[in-house]
Amino acid sequence: MTRRRYVRFEHLGRVRFGRVAPTVDDVTPVEVLSADPIRTDATPTGELLEMEEIRFLAPLLPGRVVTVHSAYADVPAESPRFTLGPPPASVDPQTTVPPPARYAAELAVVIGRDSHVFGYTCANALTTDSLALGPWIVTGIDPASLGIGSMVNGVRRQQSTTGLMPTPVPSLLTHITATTPLSPGDIVLTGTPAGSGDLTPGDWVTVFIEHMGTLGNKVSPTRSR
Incomplete structure (x- = not known):
């Protein structure tokens, strides 16, 4: 493809x-x-x-968000834990967000029609209800072994490969769709490597995934009133 x-x-x-x-x-x-x-x-x-x-x-306005609760290099689980949440507030690439914020590099699976995978994009769950996505959705790519990580102010904080996911993407989707039908525009957040954490006002965070580009955002130096 x-x-x-x-x-x-x-x-x-x-x-x-x-x-x-x-x-x-x-x-x-x-x-x-x-x-x-x-x-x-x-x-x-x-x-x-x-x-x-x-x-x-942001390359899409997500529908529902499926969050997989596992970290890279965890022991594979027969039944991966996940939760289904409402559409988040989408954060565009290269934009500023108010504190408090966090960083957690994730591969996001974008669902298309008939519950098939449309493609993949970089994701960063900055807060519990806002999600940075982008810069684009990539199709025709194998998600099995992609370098993934994050940097804060130019310092690397996360570095891993999707090959260390406890449950590969196809198995994750099989498990999820067995009980939860997915619709076009829904996304699946597949977990994050070790090293995620909090951001401070003024920080610049970049999420990168091999062959998929980089997603950057800045935390405002001051809290919004």
């Missing part, structure tokens, strides 16, 4: 969907799509935009 990167972005005051096209002459355009490709049969509109013309948003 061809690897693709799907984006949600703002252009001239409109929120639109697209996918990153191949680079030509050092220019990487975004191919505009007619609608949300996760939930509909989106088609190319024929319009191409340069990345400098757009502002990247």
Whole structure:
């Protein structure tokens, strides 16, 4: 399957969907799509935009969130523990969030139609009800052994590989969907490596996953009133 990167972005005051096209002459355009490709049969509109013309948003507005309660390198469990939560507040890439906040690098599985996997994106659960996602959703990638980690102010805090997940993604999804039907736009947070923790005002946090890019956010220097 061809690897693709799907984006949600703002252009001239409109929120639109697209996918990153191949680079030509050092220019990487975004191919505009007619609608949300996760939930509909989106088609190319024929319009191409340069990345400098757009502002990247969280690549989806999630439906429900399935949180898997396990840490990397845990002993494999026959029945992984998970909880189902309501849609979180989505945090866009490269934006500032108010304290208090935490960092926890996670691979997020994005569910498409018929409970099939649409793709994967970087995630960072900054608070109990807000979730940073992005910069895009990657399709056509094997999640079995990807480098994953986080950095705070340029200092590495987490470093691991998805190969150390206690339960691989396909088995996780089989276990979850046996009791919990999933809908397009739902996401599964698959756990985080050791080293997650609290952020302080002014911190810059970056989550990275191999072949999937980086997701950065800043914590505001002061609390919002």
